Amino acid sequence: MNNQTSAIKRIEQASRLIEGSISLAQGTSSFSSHEIIKKEVISAIENNKIDRYSDVAGLFELRQIISQKLSDSGFSYSSENEIVVTSGAVQALSAIVLSLFKRGDQIITFTPTYPYYSRIIEMAGVSVLPIKLQAEKEWAVPIELLEKSITPKTKGIIICNPNNPTGSVIPKKDLLAIARLAEKHSLKIILDDAYHRLYYGKQPLFNLCDKKFFNGEVIRIVSLSKTFDLSGWRIAFLHGPQNLIRDILEVHDNLVNCAPVVSQYAAIAALKNEKTIFSENLFYYSKRRKLMASCLKQMKDYFEFDLPQGTYFFFPKIKNIENSRELCFQMLENSKVAVVPGEEFGPGGEGRIRICFGKSEEEIIEGMSRIKTFFSEKKELAIKPGFKTLKSSPYYG
Amino acid sequence: MNNQTSAIKRIEQASRLIEGSISLAQGTSSFSSHEIIKKEVISAIENNKIDRYSDVAGLFELRQIISQKLSDSGFSYSSENEIVVTSGAVQALSAIVLSLFKRGDQIITFTPTYPYYSRIIEMAGVSVLPIKLQAEKEWAVPIELLEKSITPKTKGIIICNPNNPTGSVIPKKDLLAIARLAEKHSLKIILDDAYHRLYYGKQPLFNLCDKKFFNGEVIRIVSLSKTFDLSGWRIAFLHGPQNLIRDILEVHDNLVNCAPVVSQYAAIAALKNEKTIFSENLFYYSKRRKLMASCLKQMKDYFEFDLPQGTYFFFPKIKNIENSRELCFQMLENSKVAVVPGEEFGPGGEGRIRICFGKSEEEIIEGMSRIKTFFSEKKELAIKPGFKTLKSSPYYG
Numbered sequence: 001m002n003n004q005t006s007a008i009k010r011i012e013q014a015s016r017l018i019e020g021s022i023s024l025a026q027g028t029s030s031f032s033s034h035e036i037i038k039k040e041v042i043s044a045i046e047n048n049k050i051d052r053y054s055d056v057a058g059l060f061e062l063r064q065i066i067s068q069k070l071s072d073s074g075f076s077y078s079s080e081n082e083i084v085v086t087s088g089a090v091q092a093l094s095a096i097v098l099s100l101f102k103r104g105d106q107i108i109t110f111t112p113t114y115p116y117y118s119r120i121i122e123m124a125g126v127s128v129l130p131i132k133l134q135a136e137k138e139w140a141v142p143i144e145l146l147e148k149s150i151t152p153k154t155k156g157i158i159i160c161n162p163n164n165p166t167g168s169v170i171p172k173k174d175l176l177a178i179a180r181l182a183e184k185h186s187l188k189i190i191l192d193d194a195y196h197r198l199y200y201g202k203q204p205l206f207n208l209c210d211k212k213f214f215n216g217e218v219i220r221i222v223s224l225s226k227t228f229d230l231s232g233w234r235i236a237f238l239h240g241p242q243n244l245i246r247d248i249l250e251v252h253d254n255l256v257n258c259a260p261v262v263s264q265y266a267a268i269a270a271l272k273n274e275k276t277i278f279s280e281n282l283f284y285y286s287k288r289r290k291l292m293a294s295c296l297k298q299m300k301d302y303f304e305f306d307l308p309q310g311t312y313f314f315f316p317k318i319k320n321i322e323n324s325r326e327l328c329f330q331m332l333e334n335s336k337v338a339v340v341p342g343e344e345f346g347p348g349g350e351g352r353i354r355i356c357f358g359k360s361e362e363e364i365i366e367g368m369s370r371i372k373t374f375f376s377e378k379k380e381l382a383i384k385p386g387f388k389t390l391k392s393s394p395y396y397g
Numbered sequence: 398m399n400n401q402t403s404a405i406k407r408i409e410q411a412s413r414l415i416e417g418s419i420s421l422a423q424g425t426s427s428f429s430s431h432e433i434i435k436k437e438v439i440s441a442i443e444n445n446k447i448d449r450y451s452d453v454a455g456l457f458e459l460r461q462i463i464s465q466k467l468s469d470s471g472f473s474y475s476s477e478n479e480i481v482v483t484s485g486a487v488q489a490l491s492a493i494v495l496s497l498f499k500r501g502d503q504i505i506t507f508t509p510t511y512p513y514y515s516r517i518i519e520m521a522g523v524s525v526l527p528i529k530l531q532a533e534k535e536w537a538v539p540i541e542l543l544e545k546s547i548t549p550k551t552k553g554i555i556i557c558n559p560n561n562p563t564g565s566v567i568p569k570k571d572l573l574a575i576a577r578l579a580e581k582h583s584l585k586i587i588l589d590d591a592y593h594r595l596y597y598g599k600q601p602l603f604n605l606c607d608k609k610f611f612n613g614e615v616i617r618i619v620s621l622s623k624t625f626d627l628s629g630w631r632i633a634f635l636h637g638p639q640n641l642i643r644d645i646l647e648v649h650d651n652l653v654n655c656a657p658v659v660s661q662y663a664a665i666a667a668l669k670n671e672k673t674i675f676s677e678n679l680f681y682y683s684k685r686r687k688l689m690a691s692c693l694k695q696m697k698d699y700f701e702f703d704l705p706q707g708t709y710f711f712f713p714k715i716k717n718i719e720n721s722r723e724l725c726f727q728m729l730e731n732s733k734v735a736v737v738p739g740e741e742f743g744p745g746g747e748g749r750i751r752i753c754f755g756k757s758e759e760e761i762i763e764g765m766s767r768i769k770t771f772f773s774e775k776k777e778l779a780i781k782p783g784f785k786t787l788k789s790s791p792y793y794g
Contacts, residue, residue, distance in 0.1 A: 005453045005650045013452055032445040041659075042439050048429040052629045055410055056402045087484050087631065091653050098520060103500065120651050123495060125522065232449045232658035234484065253402045254517050256488050260657040261629035262438075 006115050007344040011328060015338035022359075022367040025338040027164065029285075029312065029358030031229040033266065034277045040269035041262060050262040056253045058085025058237070059264045065271050066237055075209045077239040084245060084252055085259045085267070088234040089194055089223035090116050091252075093158075096190060096219055097124045099251040100156070100244060107156040107190075108149070110141055112315070112342065112349030114164045114192065129154065132348040135317075138306060139168035143177045150185050157182055159208075160192040162199055165315045165345050165354040167308020169199070172206035179208055183216040188244070194223040197278060199310040200286055209239075219244055226312075226358075227278055228270040233263040285312055285357070288364055292357040295368035302375040312358040315342065315349075322351050335374040337367045403512050404741040408725060412735035419756075419764040422735040424561065426682075426709065426755030428626040430663065431674045437666035438659060447659040453650045455482025455634070456661045462668050463634055472606045474636040481642060481649055482656045482664070485631040486591055486620035487513050488649075490555075493587060493616055494521045496648040497553070497641060504553040504587075505546070507538055509712070509739065509746030511561045511589065526551065529745040532714075535703060536565035540574045547582050554579055556605075557589040559596055562712045562742050562751040564705020566596070569603035576605055580613045585641070591620040594675060596707040597683055606636075616641055623709070623755075624675055625667040630660040682709055682754070685761060689754040692765035699772040709755040712739065712746075719748050732771040734764045 005013075012026040044050050057063060063079040070077050077083055086092040093116065101107065103125035109117045111130040118128045131146055133139040157178065162169050170178075182189050189208060199205055208214050219240035225231035238248070270277060289307070292314055296305050305316035321327055324341040332338045342352030355371075357364055402410075409423040441447055454460060460476040467474050474480055483489040490513065498504065500522035506514045508527040515525045528543055530536040554575065559566050567575075579586050586605060596602055605611050616637035622628035635645070667674060686704070689711055693702050702713035718724055722738040729735045739749030752768075754761055 005646060009453055009650065026450065028449045031448075033442075033448045038442050042442060045430075045435050045439060050629045051428075051430045051626055052425045053423065054629065056406055087488075087653050087657065090651060091484075094652050103522065116651060119647075123648060123651050125500065229448055232447045232451065232655075234653060234655070234657040249402060250516075251520060253406065254487060254513060254520050255491050255652055256484050256631060258629075258631070260484065260631040260660055262659050263657050 006119065007325065008115070008340050011332060011338050011340060015332055018332065018336055021332065021336040021338060022363050022370065023338040024355045024357070024359055024364070024367045025340050027226065027312070027356055027358065028231050029229050029281070030360040030363065031281060033229055033233070034270070034273070036273045036277060037228065037230070037266050037269040041265050044265040045262065050265060052261070054258045054261050054264060056249055056258050057083065058259055059261065059268070062264050062268050065268060066239070069271055069274075070239065074212070075207070076211065078242070081242045082245055083237060083239045084249055085235070085237045085264055086252065087256045087259045087263075088225065089192065089221050089236040090120065091234070091256060092221040092236050092238040093117070093120050093190070093192070094123070095248050095252040095255055096221075096238065097121055097126060099247045100188060101126045104153065105155040106151065106153040107158060108146070108154060109158050109346070110160075110163070111347045112165060112345030112352070113160055115344050115346065117158050118346060127153075130347050133163070133166065133168070135348060139163065139166045141170055141174050141178065143174060146178065147181055150181065150187070154185065154187060156188045156190060158190045158192060160194065161205070162195045162308070162310025164195060164311050165313045165340070165342070165349070167306070167311045167313050167315060169201060169205065169309040175206055175208055176213060179214045179216060188217045188219065191218060191220040193220055194226055195311040196222070197227040197282070198285060198312055200289060201309050217241060217244065219248070224267055224270055229281070230263070230266055230270065233260070233266050235259060235263040235267045237267075288312070288357040288359075288361060291361060291364055292355065292368065295364070299372050299375065312356055314355045314357065315352050316355070317352050324351055324353055328353060331371065331374050335370040337370040337374070339371070403516065404722065405512070405737050408729060408735050408737060411726075412729055415729065415733055418729065418733040418735060419760050419767065420735040421753045421756055421761070421764045422737050424623065424709070424753055424755065425628050426626050426678070427757040427760065428678060430626055430630070431667070431670070433670045433674060434625065434627070434663050434666040438662050441662040442659065447662060449658070451655045451658050451661060453646055453655050454480065455656055456658065456665070459661050459665050462665060463636070466668055466671075467636065471609070472604070473608065475639070478639045479642055480634060480636045481646055482632070482634045482661055483649065484653045484656045484660075485622065486589065486618050486633040487517065488631070488653060489618040489633050489635040490514070490517050490587070490589070491520070492645050492649040492652055493618075493635065494518055494523060496644040497585060497616075498523045501550065502552040503548065503550040504555060505543070505551060506555050506743070507557075507560070508744045509562055509742030509749070510557050512741050512743065514555050515743060524550075527744050530560070530563065530565070532745060536560065536563045538567055538571050538575060540571060543575065544578055547578065547584070551582065551584060553585040553587060555587045555589060557591065558602070559592045559705070559707020561592060561708050562710045562737070562739070562746070564703070564708045564710050564712060566598060566602065566706040572603055572605055573610060576611045576613060585614045585616065588615060588617040590617055591623055592708040593619070594624040594679070595682060595709055597686060598706050614638060614641065616645070621664055621667055626678070627660070627663055627667065630657070630663050632656060632660040632664045634664075685709070685754040685756075685758060688758060688761055689752065689765065692761070696769050696772065709753055711752045711754065712749050713752070714749050721748055721750055725750060728768065728771050732767040734767040734771070736768070
């Protein structure tokens with residue numbers, strides 16, 4: 001197997017080995033975990049609260065806070081049996097797919113999207129049906145095509161909203177159209193709300209967990225990695241109807257016993273202090289989004305792009321280039337800047353790159369300047385004797 | 398599904414809800430994570446080292462320490478591509494089983510043993526072939542029966558040595574006999590060395606990773622939960638030949654991205670200070686083992702037992718009782734002491750209970766006294782009007 005880890009991981013790891021490189025690849029920000037979180041975790045460690053397994057579903061105190069937070073958003077889920085704390089969002093998705101779907105089932109993804117969906121679905125022996133978002137229509141879901149594509153084998157749909165890597169948002173009417181199809185065909189809806197807080201729109205984001213509008217089978221994953229800069233802590237949660245949670249919990253137990261207890265304390269601190277911690281970050285992300293947009297505007301000879309409505313990614317189309325993988329590894333080796341090849345995100349991602357603006361303004365300015373230089377010199381590079389590619393690197397795949 | 402989590406978890410959780418109860422059930426000790434570990438983790442948190450994903454295989458610094466430690470034990474494994482840091486031992490086993498075995502394969506377990514083996518194997522669509530250890534021969538592996546049981550579908554063997562729950566150790570000659578069979582029939586050997594440090598014998602424990610004696614396909618899981626009292630941190634590692642690690646790494650990435658970075662720093666501190674931290678604990682476990690043995694000797698009307706050579710468990714046979722599950726829940730409800738029913742550990746476990754002596758001397762003395770009282774009053778209890786069972790509890794299964 002050549003692609004043992006995702007290209008995101010491989011290019012990030014390759015960039016760490018190159019001195020002076022700048023990474024705008026992996027979805028992490030320039031921020032460290034907030035002082036409030038660090039302080040509360042240290043206190044939990046000092047008081048020996050973190051040594052032993054928690055309940056499989058997570059610390060009851062944390063589940064109560066989550067239940068309260070959901071209730072504040074208008075969603076009603078019981079801390080007793082409708083919430084599971086997980087070791088990050090991919091662990092949540094693995095537990096969901098391994099428990100609720102069986103070999104031969106099919107799950108729909110809207111592409112380009114997060115590559116772990118297809119990786120995890122296939123790991124479970126389930127097949128993926130990728131449906132291409134419409135790039136020319138602000139990445140809208142093709143509802144008619146979706147309906148036509150559903151077969152008796154189709155059992156689920158994964159929705160990432162805002163979507164990684166496109167930064168696009170599915171409007172309420174389309175979400176409800178998807179939900180109606182899901183209900184009609186008995187499909188389970190999995191919502192990956194990794195970026196629900198990284199949203200720059202004016203209209204509030206609609207969510208299918210809102211039982212006033214939809215009452216079908218929805219399981220929602222909420223990562224704390226992006227909102228609170230906790231990616232290293234591996235902490236997230238999922239919630240859904242009790243009958244599904246029961247089955248998910250069994251597999252969750254088999255996968256990790258419980259989420260790391262120290263990280264559960266980080267989650268308690270983060271959720272209790274959400275307003276303080278998060279509003280600061282969103283202010284900076286908004287600024288950086290404008291900054292990256294202005295950099296990309298200066299490269300209109302090389303790129304076409306949409307302004308993302310959410311996430312911390314731009315996903316520009318590269319003019320006259322199809323193989324973005326080769327290009328990204330060339331860019332890293334020659335210009336020491338890492339971005340993710342669009343192919344990584346599945347059909348519809350070809351000929352694009354994902355650039356993360358979670359990083360500091362300095363990194364964004366320098367990284368974007370290196371990209372510009374790379375493109376302006378590209379034709380020469382390809383024929384220069386010193387030109388290197390990473391094809392021989394273990395990370396190239 | 399009724400048994401969404403293991404009976405170990407359910408009885409432990411039930412005991413937490415009963416005020417004044419003592420748990421000798423779950424495999425955790427009375428010790429907190431060591432001050433050295435806490436101090437180093439707090440320093441890593443204060444220095445913002447734990448915020449972002451590590452490499453999928455784990456922090457390189459940690460892998461280097463593991464590689465060095467293995468080398469000190471005479472085992473040669475490269476930090477580059479033969480070691481993966483995992484979010485606990487069950488996550489390691491899940492990644493191994495999901496990556497190296499396919500639907501229709503069969504894996505041998507020696508029972509009674511850790512119930513997660515069969516749970517995880519079945520989750521992956523692989524079948525379990527339980528082979529009963531010989532209780533009357535100090536739980537020896539029946540080598541002839543093993544050989545006869547292997548079919549073309551058999552692809553792996555899991556060995557837990559010392560074994561949970563029996564506390565027994567497989568001698569070198571039997572391990573080598575198993576290894577020769579594995580080599581002859583192309584079976585992968587998975588070693589679960591959760592308890593390799595909790596060993597009270599005089600002869601050093603032989604390990605099939607020792608390439609001087611065996612060169613077949615061995616993947617070894619080393620939990621840090623028991624040795625260093627880190628169960629809540631969810632941290633372990635696995636090592637094996639590069640070609641297998643590559644496949645395991647892909648699934649590991651899908652399951653958790655990487656082990657929690659904060660816990661990886663706990664592992665660094667633990668392994669760097671292994672002698673200081675661990676020798677203290679082993680001294681206490683040896684004392685507690687004698688204490689529990691003396692308690693059990695006073696209950697010879699109710700129990701037969703072997704002295705465990707390793708782990709922190711006794712696994713006595715209850716005289717004249719078959720249904721240990723019913724008994725354990727009765728004992729918890731009526732005498733407020735939790736132990737694990739032997740059935741939980743598979744064929745050969747019936748009519749026994751697992752009692753953990755990781756707990757403090759006070760807890761052991763009080764817990765064993767409650768067990769004694771329960772047995773002496775049992776006949777009366779069963780007919781007393783106030784007698785309760787937990788059959789209606791959500792944890793009874």
